[in-house]
Each structure stands twice: as structure tokens, then as C-alpha cells.
Amino acid sequence: MSHDVNRGFGAASSAELPADIVHVGIVGAGQMGSGIAHVCALAGLPVTLVDVKQEALSKSLTTIERNMGRQVNRSVISSDDRDAALTRIATSTDYAAFGNADLVIEAATEKEDIKRAIFKTMISHLKPACLLASNTSSISITRLGASTDRPEKFIGMHFMNPVPVMKLVEVIRGIATDEPTFQSIQALARKLNKTTAVSEDFPAFIVNRILVPMINEAVYALYEGVGSVSAIDTSMKLGANHPMGPLELGDFIGLDTCLSIMQVLYEGLSDSKYRPCPLLVKYVEAGWLGRKSGRGFYDYTQSPPRPTR
């Protein structure tokens, strides 16, 4: 009698087996897209990075090279590893470059209309078997997946910033995501030396459901005059043992991203406790987006960065 379970009743057919991910496409060459390209290339995977802006692609390559250089200096990787990884990264402003991709990870600006438009334009260039993941911090995976031709191959793969350093990847299944897609993404995360935590598809998932309201509360404390920028950040660093203060962390994440996440929580959970602080809104309207724009709750043109309030 055969004990080959793969041939047994109800076993997965080959079409249902998890796909092996070799070639990775990434949309958005900002902080996160650059970090994801960095770890994929170091893991030996060919990467194609696409952005609407050529200058974002050039900046991204410089950032990846600099960050890998730091890893060489700290003996985390060898200079041969770095050189080989850099040759695996191709860039383009055209989605046709994703023709060979086994997985495309979307890491563009945290706006649902932008992400939907990206998927709509990109899909005609993908292989039918290509998996799709979004690195969204907060937007419904079920809703984004439904806007594509392959909701069963669509999943949330939420990396943390900075990607080369942070161990966690949150994995979020949409209602239609199939098991082989989930297993392929888990296998990829292992290959990238990351640990996964599975979150249900609720606004902002686990990490940002807890973290970003804390940052928003810190902005309220500043807005109401409870403390200065330094007092608030020092309090949480020395009083709660956080490695970064909440305002410094907001600047690091990007205040536009923090605001978008609060809006998703506020609208998605219909609870006033998630209302974005008006001061956070004002900073974003001013273009003071944090580290990436040179100014947020700190002025990054000064060394060390100087609190702006």
C-alpha cells in the first residue's frame, strides 16, 4: 500500500503547490522599496525596481550601495556579497520590466487610489502565475486584491523600516488569498532571514494598530503643550525604554505615512479615538514629512537634528 500522501485523496495538485519565487519585482523606490530590494538581492534573488520617478531610482541605488557598504564595514557581509547583490538589481520606469517576475511587491506611496492605479496598469505586463504582494501599512488587503485580476494570488507582506535591520514581516491574507500563495510568501520570508507574524486583515494590522496611535498621541501631547519635542521623546526613551522617542519615530517613518495610517484607522474602525491630531495634519500640509524631507518634529539639516518646537 502506498504511503505517498501527495497522491492521496484531497492532496494538493501540482497547480496548487506553493510557487518558488526567484525573480522579484518591486514598485516604489522609496525608503521601503529600497530596503526590500536590498534584502532580496543579498538573498541571491534578481530584483527589478520600478518607480515613476527616475530620480527616485537613482537615489535608491545610491542608498542601497551605501547601506550595503555599512554592512561590509561591520563585517555583516563581505565585499564580494555586496558586489554580487548590486549586480542583481535592475531599475526601470516601465512595468514591462516585470515580465519575468514571480512576485511583485508594491511599496509605493500609502494612498489607496495610487496603489489601485498601479495594479491596474501593471497587470497586463505580468505572467499569469505571478504573485502580488502589497507592503501597505494599513490598507485592506482584501480590497486591494479585489481590484486586481488575481485576488487568490494577492497578499500583504509588510516589512518594517529599516528593512535590512528589522527582523519582522507581517503576513496578511485577504479573504480570497489561497494557501499556496501564503506558503510561498512564508518561504520567501524565511529565505530573507525574516520572522513572520500572521495578522488578520483589519485596518493597520498588528504593529501599526498599536504603534501609530501612540505616535499620534505624542503629537497631541505636543499640540496641547504637555511637553516639548525633547521632553516627550526623552520621557518615552528613558521612562518606557523605547529606543527612539515617538516624535523621532514619526519623523523616521514619514509623517505622511503616519497620517495616512491614522486616517485608515479612523475611517476603517469608525472610532473617534483614532482621529488624527490637527498638528500632524498641519505638518504634512506644510510638506514637513520628517527625515525624508529634511524637516519634521526635528530639523535634519542640523547635526545633531534640532527639535523644531
Ligand code: NAD
Ligand atoms: P516613500 O515616500 O519613501 O516612497 C514611495 C515611493 O513610491 C516614491 O519613490 C514614489 O516616487 C513612488 N511612487 C509613487 N507613486 C508611484 C507610482 N504610481 N508608481 C511607481 N512608484 C510610485 O514611502 P515609503 O516609506 O517607502 O512607503 C512605501 C510603502 O511602504 C507605503 O505603503 C507605506 O505605508 C509602507 N511602509 C512604510 C514604512 C515606513 O516606516 N516608512 C514601514 C512599513 C511599510
